[in-house]
Amino acid sequence: MTSFHHRHSYATRFPRLAFPCAPTPVTAPQWLAFNHVLADELAWPADLRDSDAGLALFSGNQLPSWVKPHALAYAGHQFAQFVPQLGDGRAVLLGEVAQGEDWVDVQLKGSGRTPFSRGGDGRAALGPVLREYLVSEAMHGLGVPTTRALAAVVTGETVQRETALPGAILTRVAASHLRVGTAQYVLHLNQLELLQQFMDYVIERHYPSLIGFSKPYLKLLEHVQNRQAKLIAQWMSLGFIHGVMNTDNMTLSGETIDYGPCAFMEAYDPTTSFSFIDKRGRYAYHNQPAIGLWNMARFAETLLPLLGDEAASVPQATAVLEDFQTIYEKHYWQFMCTKIGLPATPSAQQLVQRYLNLMHAHQVDFTLAFRVLADGDASRAKILFNDQEDWRLWYHDWQQVVSPATVAQLRHVNPAYIPRNHLVARAITEAEQTGDLTYFNRLQQILAEPFTERPQWQEELQPASPEQQVTQTFCGT
Ligand code: AMP
Numbered sequence: 001m002t003s004f005h006h007r008h009s010y011a012t013r014f015p016r017l018a019f020p021c022a023p024t025p026v027t028a029p030q031w032l033a034f035n036h037v038l039a040d041e042l043a044w045p046a047d048l049r050d051s052d053a054g055l056a057l058f059s060g061n062q063l064p065s066w067v068k069p070h071a072l073a074y075a076g077h078q079f080a081q082f083v084p085q086l087g088d089g090r091a092v093l094l095g096e097v098a099q100g101e102d103w104v105d106v107q108l109k110g111s112g113r114t115p116f117s118r119g120g121d122g123r124a125a126l127g128p129v130l131r132e133y134l135v136s137e138a139m140h141g142l143g144v145p146t147t148r149a150l151a152a153v154v155t156g157e158t159v160q161r162e163t164a165l166p167g168a169i170l171t172r173v174a175a176s177h178l179r180v181g182t183a184q185y186v187l188h189l190n191q192l193e194l195l196q197q198f199m200d201y202v203i204e205r206h207y208p209s210l211i212g213f214s215k216p217y218l219k220l221l222e223h224v225q226n227r228q229a230k231l232i233a234q235w236m237s238l239g240f241i242h243g244v245m246n247t248d249n250m251t252l253s254g255e256t257i258d259y260g261p262c263a264f265m266e267a268y269d270p271t272t273s274f275s276f277i278d279k280r281g282r283y284a285y286h287n288q289p290a291i292g293l294w295n296m297a298r299f300a301e302t303l304l305p306l307l308g309d310e311a312a313s314v315p316q317a318t319a320v321l322e323d324f325q326t327i328y329e330k331h332y333w334q335f336m337c338t339k340i341g342l343p344a345t346p347s348a349q350q351l352v353q354r355y356l357n358l359m360h361a362h363q364v365d366f367t368l369a370f371r372v373l374a375d376g377d378a379s380r381a382k383i384l385f386n387d388q389e390d391w392r393l394w395y396h397d398w399q400q401v402v403s404p405a406t407v408a409q410l411r412h413v414n415p416a417y418i419p420r421n422h423l424v425a426r427a428i429t430e431a432e433q434t435g436d437l438t439y440f441n442r443l444q445q446i447l448a449e450p451f452t453e454r455p456q457w458q459e460e461l462q463p464a465s466p467e468q469q470v471t472q473t474f475c476g477t
């Protein structure tokens with residue numbers, strides 16, 4: 001294992017974008033979770049793990065000398081409305097830490113007021129912290145690029161939301177916290193040199209293959225777009241609905257960030273949307289690719305001043321954006337056809353589409369419908385689709401073209417377990433009401449290996465019963 005390394009490259013280089021800001025101490029912190037596996041990857045110091053010193057750090061009460069906390073500035077379009085200043089209103093970046101060859105941000109979220117808090121208290125409630133911990137780690141287990149959770153603690157204080165709730169702090173690890181909204185903030189400072197320095201930093205940090213290009217900014221747009229198009233295609237292939245794809249919640253690194261009202265679709269319906277605040281379904285399942293493009297257009301706007309005069313820059317950027325849909329679809333069909341064990345040919349795509357239509361018509365769980373294809377026999381699939389005639393026809397057609405060896409591999413492709421809303425809700429409710437973390441820990445364990453089906457975890461395979469169903473999720477801020 002490598003040794004622990006830290007730095008503050010962003011805060012040092014961009015004093016106009018990162019503001020020194022200490023966490024506000026809390027009265028009685030206690031552990032919720034510590035991620036030893038991730039800590040090992042970071043070579044995290046032994047004395048700052050699940051120890052008193054670790055608790056003091058992850059609650060923001062006492063920081064080791066290498067930590068230099070900063071609140072980062074960003075702007076963003078929230079539900080298509082531009083807000084020139086958002087920023088870390090309840091989070092501080094502790095520093096950057098080496099993870100193998102890479103550098104990652106370590107951030108406290110829920111650590112108190114900052115210059116960007118506006119009317120907010122700078123705190124987070126227990127529920128959203130447990131939710132982000134579970135879902136971000138589940139996404140990692142599913143192989144999706146995502147921010148991670150290193151630690152979670154309760155503060156011993158309450159936060160006032162609709163009711164008084166226990167307060168908590170999440171320690172988040174991310175490739176970086178640079179967002180489309182960060183680029184928008186820099187653009188609005190209206191300083192060409194700073195804009196260029198910022199984009200050069202993004203290239204150094206996330207797209208080093210572009211270093212040395214004389215005009216890397218158009219390429220940067222292409223590369224960010226590629227990663228985002230692929231990321232969203234992967235979300236779609238898992239039934240994941242982010243729920244609040246504002247430009248401040250879209251990273252430049254291509255990681256999933258900000259698990260607010262996110263949720264996984266159960267019965268397949270492309271119009272599914274869970275978020276309480278998303279009344280019009282702007283961020284519904286089937287709109288995610290279009291919103292990805294919309295956000296990339298906002299990112300492209302931040303690059304225009306670096307692409308030469310307007311006559312040249314706008315057509316160049318537009319040409320890149322015009323490829324979004326094609327790139328997205330290529331990834332989408334690759335992911336989806338892999339789920340039925342076939343290369344992404346037009347006939348395989350048709351077979352996928354027919355299967356989705358069946359799920360839609362018979363209200364079948366998206367995750368299970370793909371999982372049972374790995375069984376090697378049709379017994380579970382038959383029950384799932386009620387042995388309907390149209391399903392039998394589809395299954396027959398599929399069996400004609402797929403090889404048994406590939407079918408056996410599908411259990412490594414199609415997860416058995418996802419963080420189903422009602423399971424996450426149960427973990428949160430038990431923790432909130434009695435402080436009991438048993439179910440939270442159990443879910444964590446299951447979701448760490450989402451492809452491994454175990455008989456003792458039968459219940460977690462199943463979609464919610466009508467009584468268990470969670471139809472709305474909340475931002476939890
Ligand atoms: P989010 O909805 O979590 O993406 O946050 C949107 C913006 O609101 C960001 O600038 C956050 O920092 C800010 N924010 C969210 N919750 C709070 C809070 N409790 N106190 C202060 N700022 C907050």
Ligand code: MG
Nearest residue numbers: 248249257258
């Ligand atoms: Mg956010």
